[in-house]
Amino acid sequence: MLKKIIWTLVLVPVLLGLFLWQVQPAWWVAAKAEWLADFNSERAELAASWRNDGLTFGRQQDQAACLTRALTDFDGCTGYQCTVNHGRFLRACLETAAPSEAFCDGVPAFRNELTEDDKSWAKYSCWERNIRGEGCRMLMRQQQLFCSGGSAVTEPEPESDDAAAKPASTQG
Numbered sequence: 495m496l497k498k499i500i501w502t503l504v505l506v507p508v509l510l511g512l513f514l515w516q517v518q519p520a521w522w523v524a525a526k527a528e529w530l531a532d533f534n535s536e537r538a539e540l541a542a543s544w545r546n547d548g549l550t551f552g553r554q555q556d557q558a559a560c561l562t563r564a565l566t567d568f569d570g571c572t573g574y575q576c577t578v579n580h581g582r583f584l585r586a587c588l589e590t591a592a593p594s595e596a597f598c599d600g601v602p603a604f605r606n607e608l609t610e611d612d613k614s615w616a617k618y619s620c621w622e623r624n625i626r627g628e629g630c631r632m633l634m635r636q637q638q639l640f641c642s643g644g645s646a647v648t649e650p651e652p653e654s655d656d657a658a659a660k661p662a663s664t665q666g
């Protein structure tokens with residue numbers, strides 16, 4: 495008897511979930527749309543709040559203070575959303591902050607494709623500050639982007655060995 499009860503408690507929710515997933519009645523679709531709209535609204539409000547906090551802090555501080563604050567508040571933070579929020583704060587803060595002397599000294603140029611030097615710079619910058627969390631490197635990329643004027647450095651494509659090895663075609 496206990497087995498039947500357990501099977502019922504497991505099987506009924508699974509079958510109901512499969513039904514809602516496959517059939518998607520109008521009320522289910524409406525409920526999902528409403529939930530998604532609420533979720534997106536909450537995320538937009540949260541993003542605006544982090545940005546406003548960054549702008550406010552930046553008006554009163556310099557660029558170095560923005561980076562220090564973002565990294566200090568980020569320390570120990572885990573998860574993608576946490577990294578994104580602190581990145582929003584830092585980007586907004588740098589927009590309004592007073593320039594810091596030597597803020598960009600030693601910062602490698604921003605590239606879309608990370609080089610080993612870029613990775614090493616970000617890793618050691620975090621370690622030197624004793625900042626835990628993988629997202630620290632992403633915040634350091636914000637500094638790279640800012641110090642590169644907001645755009646990636648474009649480097650010429652190296653010539654491939656195939657192009658150099660091909661003989662010039664001759665017309666017969």
